[in-house]
Amino acid sequence: MTVTSDVRLTLTAEQQAVVTQPWDGWTLVTAGAGAGKTTTLTYRLEHLTAVEELEASEILVLSFSRSAVRELRERVDRLAVTARRVRAYTFDSWALSLLLQQDPGREDLTSLSFDKRIKMATEAIEAGLIEQTEIGRPAHVVIDEVQDLVGVRRELVEALLDRFGGDSGFTVVGDAAQAIYGFQVSDTRERAAETNRFFDWLRSSFGVELVELRLTDNFRAVTSEARLALPYGRRLQDLPREQSDADAKATAIHYELRALLERVIDFGSFDDGFVRDSLLDYAGTTAILCRDNGQALLLSKELGDNGVDHRIQRSARDRLAPEWLADILVATSAAAIAEDRFLEIMTTLTTPDGLDVTRAWRSMLRVAGARGQLDLSSLHRAIAEDRLPDELTCQFAHRITVSTIHRAKGLEFDRVLVLTPGALPDGRADNDPPAEARLLYVALTRARHDLYRISRDRDWMVRKFAHGYPPMERWYRGGGRGPQARWKRYGMEAAGLDINREVPAGADEPTSDPVGTQRYLTDCVRSGDAVELRRLHDLPMSAIETPQYGLFHEGRPIGSTSERFRQDLWRLLKVSRDWKVERWPLRITELRIDALETVAGSPAVAKRFGLNDRGVWLAPRLCGLGRFEWHGGSSELEGGFDA
Ligand SMILES: Nc1ncnc2c1ncn2[C@@H]1O[C@H](COP(=O)(O)OP(=O)(O)OP(=O)(O)O)[C@@H](O)[C@H]1O
Numbered sequence: 001m002t003v004t005s006d007v008r009l010t011l012t013a014e015q016q017a018v019v020t021q022p023w024d025g026w027t028l029v030t031a032g033a034g035a036g037k038t039t040t041l042t043y044r045l046e047h048l049t050a051v052e053e054l055e056a057s058e059i060l061v062l063s064f065s066r067s068a069v070r071e072l073r074e075r076v077d078r079l080a081v082t083a084r085r086v087r088a089y090t091f092d093s094w095a096l097s098l099l100l101q102q103d104p105g106r107e108d109l110t111s112l113s114f115d116k117r118i119k120m121a122t123e124a125i126e127a128g129l130i131e132q133t134e135i136g137r138p139a140h141v142v143i144d145e146v147q148d149l150v151g152v153r154r155e156l157v158e159a160l161l162d163r164f165g166g167d168s169g170f171t172v173v174g175d176a177a178q179a180i181y182g183f184q185v186s187d188t189r190e191r192a193a194e195t196n197r198f199f200d201w202l203r204s205s206f207g208v209e210l211v212e213l214r215l216t217d218n219f220r221a222v223t224s225e226a227r228l229a230l231p232y233g234r235r236l237q238d239l240p241r242e243q244s245d246a247d248a249k250a251t252a253i254h255y256e257l258r259a260l261l262e263r264v265i266d267f268g269s270f271d272d273g274f275v276r277d278s279l280l281d282y283a284g285t286t287a288i289l290c291r292d293n294g295q296a297l298l299l300s301k302e303l304g305d306n307g308v309d310h311r312i313q314r315s316a317r318d319r320l321a322p323e324w325l326a327d328i329l330v331a332t333s334a335a336a337i338a339e340d341r342f343l344e345i346m347t348t349l350t351t352p353d354g355l356d357v358t359r360a361w362r363s364m365l366r367v368a369g370a371r372g373q374l375d376l377s378s379l380h381r382a383i384a385e386d387r388l389p390d391e392l393t394c395q396f397a398h399r400i401t402v403s404t405i406h407r408a409k410g411l412e413f414d415r416v417l418v419l420t421p422g423a424l425p426d427g428r429a430d431n432d433p434p435a436e437a438r439l440l441y442v443a444l445t446r447a448r449h450d451l452y453r454i455s456r457d458r459d460w461m462v463r464k465f466a467h468g469y470p471p472m473e474r475w476y477r478g479g480g481r482g483p484q485a486r487w488k489r490y491g492m493e494a495a496g497l498d499i500n501r502e503v504p505a506g507a508d509e510p511t512s513d514p515v516g517t518q519r520y521l522t523d524c525v526r527s528g529d530a531v532e533l534r535r536l537h538d539l540p541m542s543a544i545e546t547p548q549y550g551l552f553h554e555g556r557p558i559g560s561t562s563e564r565f566r567q568d569l570w571r572l573l574k575v576s577r578d579w580k581v582e583r584w585p586l587r588i589t590e591l592r593i594d595a596l597e598t599v600a601g602s603p604a605v606a607k608r609f610g611l612n613d614r615g616v617w618l619a620p621r622l623c624g625l626g627r628f629e630w631h632g633g634s635s636e637l638e639g640g641f642d643a
Contacts, residue, residue, distance in 0.1 A: 008079070009039065009079070011036075011040070011043060012036075012215075012217055014213065014214065014215050014216060014217070015036055015039070015040045015043070015215060017213055018040050018044060018171070018213050018215070019040060019043045019044045019046075019047045020047060020051075021044075021169075021171065021211060022052070022169065023048055023052040023054055023139060023140050023169050024139075024140075024167075024168065024169040025169050025171075025211055026165065026169060026170055026206045026209055026210050026211060027169075027170065027171045027172070027210075027211045027212075027213065028172055028173075028174075028199070028202055028203075028210055028211070028212045028213070029171065029172070029173040029174075029212075029213050029214070029215065030173075030174060030175060030176070030199075030212070030213075030214055030215075030237070031173070031175055031214060031215035031216070032175060032177060032215075032216075032218065032230060032233030032234065032237075032445075033175065033177070033178060033218070033220070033229075033230065033233055033441070033442070033445035034218045034219055034220030034221055034230075034412070034445060035175075035215040035216065035217060035218055035219070036215055036217065036219050037144070037173045037174075037175070037215060038068070038071055038072055038075060038144060038173075038410070039075060039079075039219075040173070040215065041061075041072065041142060041144055041171065041173055042072065042075040042076050042079050042083070043079065044142065044171055045059065045061070045076060045083035045086050045142065046076075046079070046081065046082060046083045048083070048140055049082040049083045049085075049086065050081070050082040050083070054139050054140060055139075056082075056083065056084075056085035056086045056087070057085075057136075058136075058138060058139035058140065059083075059086050059138065059139065059140050059141075059142065060087075060089075060094075060138040060140070060141045060142070061086060061087065061088035061089065061141075061142045061143075061144075062088070062089055062090070062091055062094055062141070062142070062143045062144075062157070063088060063089075063090060063091075063143070063144040063145055064090065064091065064144070064145040064148045064149075064153075064181070064316075064409075064410075065090060065145075065316035065407075065409065065410060068090075068144055068145055068409075068410040069088045069089065069090055069390040069391060069394075070390060070391040070394045071410060071411065072088050072144060073088055073359075073363075073390075073391045074359075074391075076088075077356070077359050084362070085362075087366060087389075088390070088391075089390065090316070090390050091118065091153045091156060091157075092114045092117070092118065092317070093387075093389075093390055094121075095114075095117045095118045095120070095121035095156065096109060096110075096117055096121075096386075096387070097387065098121045098124060098125075098129065098130070098133075099117060099120055099121055099124065100385070100387070101129070101133040102124055102129055102133065110385060110386050114317065115151075115152050118152040118153055118155075118156050119152050119155075121156060122152070122155050122156045122159045125156070125159045125160055125163055126159050126163070128163075130163070130164075137164055137167070137168065138164060138168055139168050139169070140168055140169045140170060140171070141160060141161065141164065141168060141169075141170040141171075141172075142170070142171045142172075142173075143157060143170070143171075143172045143173070144173050144174075144410075145173070145174055145178075145409075145410065146172045146173065146174035146198055146199070147174040147175055147176050147177075147178055147179035147198075147199075148174075148178075148179055148180070148181040148409075149198045150181065150194040150197070150198075151194065154194070154197065154198050154201075157198070158198070158201055158205075161202075161205070162205070165205070165206065172202065174198075174199070175233070175237070176195070176196055176199065176236070176237040177232070177233045177234075177235075177236035177237045177438055177441055178409065178438060178441070178442050179195060179196075179435075179438055180405070180406055180409060180435060180438050180439050180442055181406070195239075195246075195434065196241075218230055220412050220445070220447075220448055221445070221447065221448065222448055222449060223447075223449050223450065223451075225264050225447070225450065225451040226416075226445075226447040226448060226449060226450070226451050228260050228263075228264070228444060228451065229257060229260060229440075229441050229444035229445050230445065232253055232256070232257060232437075232441050233441065233445075235249070235253060236250075236253060236434075236437060236438055236441055239434055246433075246434050247433045247434065248433075250433035250434040250436070250437040250438075251424055251433040251437075253437040253441075254424055254433060254436050254437040254440060255423070255424075257437065257440045257441060257444060258420070258421065258423070258440070260444070261418060261420055261440075261444065261453050262420070262453070264451050264452055264453050265452050265453070266452065266453055266454065266455060267417050267452040267453065267454045268454075269302075270302050270303055270305075270306045270308060271302070271305070271306050276306050276307075276308060279303075279308055279400060280308060282399075282414075282415060284399075284413075284414025284415055284448075284449070285397060285398075285399055285400075285401070285413045285414050285415070286399065286400045286401070286413060286414070286415045286416070286417065287401045287402075287403055287408055287411070287413040287415070287416050287417070287446060288303075288310075288400070288401070288402045288403070288416075288417045288419070288454070289403055289404070289405050289408055289416060289417070289418050289419065289443045289446065290402075290403075290404060290405070290418075290419035291404065291405065291419065291421050291439070292404060292464075293404055293464075293475055293493075294459075294462040294463065294464065294475045294625075295404075295419055295456070295462075296312055296313075296402050296403065296404055297312070297462070297475055297493060297624065297625035298456070298459055298462060298625065299402050299419070299454075299456070300312050300402045300592075300623070300624065300625075301590060301624065301625060303400070303402065304528075304530070304592060304624075308400060309399075309400070309528050310398060310399075310400035310401065310402055310528070311395065311398040311400070311401055311402070311527065311528070311594075312401075312402050312403070312594070312623050313395065313401050313402065313403035313404070313407040313408065314394075314395055314407070314496075314594070315407065315496075316394075316407065318496045319386060319388070319393040320393055320395075320496075320595060320597045320621060321383045321388055321392075321393060321597055321598040321599070321600070322352070322392065322393075322595075322597070322598065323522075323595070323596040323597065323598060323618060324346070324349050324351050324352075324355075324598075325379070325383060325598040325616075326598040326599075326616045326617065326618055327345065327349050328342065328345055328346075328374075328376075328379070329376055329379065329380060329598075329600075329612075329614045329616045330612045330614055330616060331345045331348075332345070332376075333613070334376070335375065335376060335377065336370060336373040336374060336375045336376060337373060337374050337376065338372070338373050338374075339361055339372075339374075342357075342361055342374060343357060343358075343361075352396045353396065354396050354397060355396065359391075360392065361374070363388075363389045363391055363392050364379060364389075364392070366389055367379070367382040367387055367388060367389060368381075368382050376614070380600045380614060380615065380616065381600070383598060383599075383600035383616075384600040384601070395595075401413070405439050405440075405442050405443045406439070408442070408443070408446055409442055411446060412446055412447075412448055413446055413447060413448065414447070414448050414449050414450070415447060415449060415450040415451075415452070416443070416444075416446045416447035416450070416451050416452070417452045417453070417454050418440075418443045418444060418451070418452070418453050418454070419453075419454050419455075419456060420453050420454070420455045421436075421440060422458065424436055460480055460481055461477050461478055461479065461480055461488075461490065462475060462476070462477055462478075462625065463475065463476060463478045464476075465492075465571075465572055467571075468571065472568050472571055472572075474492055474493045474495060474568060474572070475492075475493040475625060476489065476490075476491060476492045476493065476572055477489070477490035477491035477492070477625065477627065477628075478490065486575065487575050489572060489573055489575065489628065490627065490628055491588070491590070491625055491626045491627040491628050492568070492569060492572050492588070492625075492626050492628075493624070493625050493626065494591050494622035494623055494624055494625075494626055495565075495568075495622075496621060497562055497564055497565075498561055498562055498564065498565040498621075498622050499551060499559045499560070499561060499562060499565075499619055499620055499621065499622060500559060500560050500561060500562045500563075500619075501562070501599045501601070501619045502562075502601070503601075503605055503609070504517070504518060504599075504601075504605070504606065504609050504611055504617035504618075504619075505517045505518065505521060505551075505558055505559040505560075505617065505618065505619055505620065506518065506557070506558070506559070506609075507605075507609045508560055514609040514610065514611060514617075515609070515610050515611065517557070517558055517559075518611060518617060518618055520553075520556060520558060521558060521596055521618045521620065522596075522618065524553070524554075524556075525553055525558060525593055525596060525620060526593065527593055527594060527595050527596075528592055528593065529553060529554075529592060529593045530590075530591070530592055531551055531552060531553045531558070531591050531592065531593055531620070531622065532551075532552050532587055532588060532589045532590075532591060533549040533550070533551055533552070533561065533587065533588040533591065533626070534549060534550050534552055534586070534587050535547055535548075535549055535584055535585065535586050535587070536548045536549060536550050536560075540570075541563070541566055544567055544570055544571075545563065545566040545567050545570050546566045546569045546570045546573070546581070546584045547566075547584060548560055548561065548566070549561045549565070549566070549588070551620060551622070553593070553620075558620055559619065559620055569584070583630070585628035585629060585630055586629055586630060586631045587628075587629040588626040588627065588628055588629070589626065589627050589629060590624055590625065590626055590627045591622050591623070591624040591626050592622070592623055592624045593620055593621070593622065593623075594621040594622060594623035595620075595621050596618045596619070596620055596621070597618065597619055597620075597621055598616060598617075598618060599616065599617050599618070599619045600615060600616055601615050601616070601617065602615050603615035
């Protein structure tokens with residue numbers, strides 16, 4: 001097998017057994033956290049291409065999250081040679097590319113929900129689409145993290161293996177102890193039935209010919225604290241099938257895991273100078289993990305207030321075309337560029353730490369390559385249609401990351417600080433002890449070296465608003481626990497598409513200076529910078545929207561809000577059906593720049609505003625839990641009931 005020698009790992013006999021299965025074999029690999037599943041898959045891909053001589057295009061690699069795809073991609077690039085051309089996709093992006101193959105001109109796909117596209121892709125597979133398009137029948141299917149295959153994604157994979165399993169091989173890898181995405185199935189009884197369902201389906205469909213292999217070592221955790229939770233993996237994998245028994249066992253495990261966490265050192269408060277320095281001075285990577293996004297937003301604020309540069313881990317579904325793509329598109333008027341020219345342009349840009357430009361080149365060629373060159377119109381189209389490869393759109397590792405445990409799945413960090421969770425609530429209908437116990441297990445198994453806990457009082461004023469159609473899901477600052485609590489609104493979370501991207505920043509209110517604004521974004525605006533929204537006037541944009549807000553960075557306007565933001569803010573302020581929203585916050589503070597993104601829009605629009613002929617511009621993305629400021633300093637909701 002060809003692997004790059006400098007980083008070659010010595011695989012264990014168990015790992016080697018997985019790697020060397022024949023290409024047409026049906027293999028299920030189960031293992032605990034840090035057992036080297038992703039690493040083993042990397043070597044498996046190399047074996048399939050180098051020894052079994054499959055073409056990269058004959059291998060289909062699917063995984064659950066973008067970060068998992070990127071992790072696999074990076075390891076392939078580091079450890080493998082012949083497998084480097086193998087493509088890895090999330091289920092969602094593969095479903096989309098399949099549907100685009102079926103009907104390349106379809107423009108409505110990106111507006112459909114992820115689940116709808118997955119269902120359509122499943123139907124397309126069943127109708128024989130893959131054989132009819134240039135994708136062709138895969139000779140081998142590799143799927144990572146199968147424990148999280150529930151609902152429509154499980155059905156997609158079952159359709160795929162049903163159709164091709166007979167003639168093709170597969171390698172599927174998972175850890176039932178880390179199944180934490182069951183909540184995608186909203187009905188709790190159905191959810192319980194989903195646990196292990198894919199494993200059961202696989203065993204019954206492929207019978208004795210299914211080769212089941214286990215990996216039993218742990219390579220990640222090198223200290224005793226980092227290893228604390230490992231013995232619980234097996235117990236979580238083997239939870240009873242009967243729901244009440246499983247709940248009882250999982251409740252006990254959750255209790256024990258919490259007790260283990262109580263025994264590790266409390267990292268302390270970020271406003272303590274010593275604690276702050278030890279965060280800033282640490283040379284490795286640190287993750288601060290918590291149960292939900294409300295907590296992540298509060299911890300991020302605490303870090304920001306204390307001058308600790310960090311990033312909030314985005315949702316796996318939040319795709320963002322990086323800023324430097326705009327520079328590539330406008331650096332030349334040529335129709336296509338060769339690798340040399342690309343590398344030359346990249347040397348003139350400030351790119352994120354850790355960006356491997358050769359790898360980025362290869363990734364872009366996959367969607368916009370034409371005879372070895374990068375076709376810039378195809379690249380523009382790929383950005384506009386949200387078809388960039390997953391490894392280009394996910395976040396780069398930062399030294400300090402605040403994340404929910406869900407979003408940290410599949411990742412590892414040198415040091416992990418886990419926010420101590422509360423005890424499981426008794427007798428609540430939405431209580432799901434197996435899911436909670438697995439979640440805590442995932443959190444406690446992410447560290448390579450140091451594991452700490454942090455303790456914060458629960459802020460009951462920070463809640464999730466999740467209602468209505470179209471669905472709106474945001475964290476907000478509400479009232480406390482009293483009878484008036486439901487009428488209070490003190491702030492709202494910023495989300496991915498809150499800033500208008502339809503026209504270049506600066507093309508509409510409040511500046512009307514697109515060229516200057518684009519330059520200012522490039523020169524002066526950085527991830528993590530503090531920004532605020534200011535209401536521009538008192539005229540609501542429609543009956544279900546607030547007035548327009550401008551985005552300000554150090555007093556300078558750099559954009560305006562999207563329709564989606566204005567509608568969401570209006571919905572949050574409309575505290576009941578009869579409540580008439582009449583006033584809106586004057587300012588929304590405590591927001592930060594998440595990143596600048598490349599928007600591929602209309603060339604005519606970009607030209608009209610004096611930018612470029614390509615139709616490309618930058619737009620700021622926001623993050624943080626905004627705080628409303630009403631005029632007069634009052635923080636009360638303003639408005640009134642309909643007469
Ligand atoms: N044979 C090996 N020798 C040395 N290190 C290894 C070996 N196999 C894996 N590792 C290392 O162990 C760590 C964990 O591996 P990996 O991420 O592949 O595990 P995993 O089972 O996918 O983890 P999880 O399911 O918890 O996300 C990585 O840092 C990887 O480089």
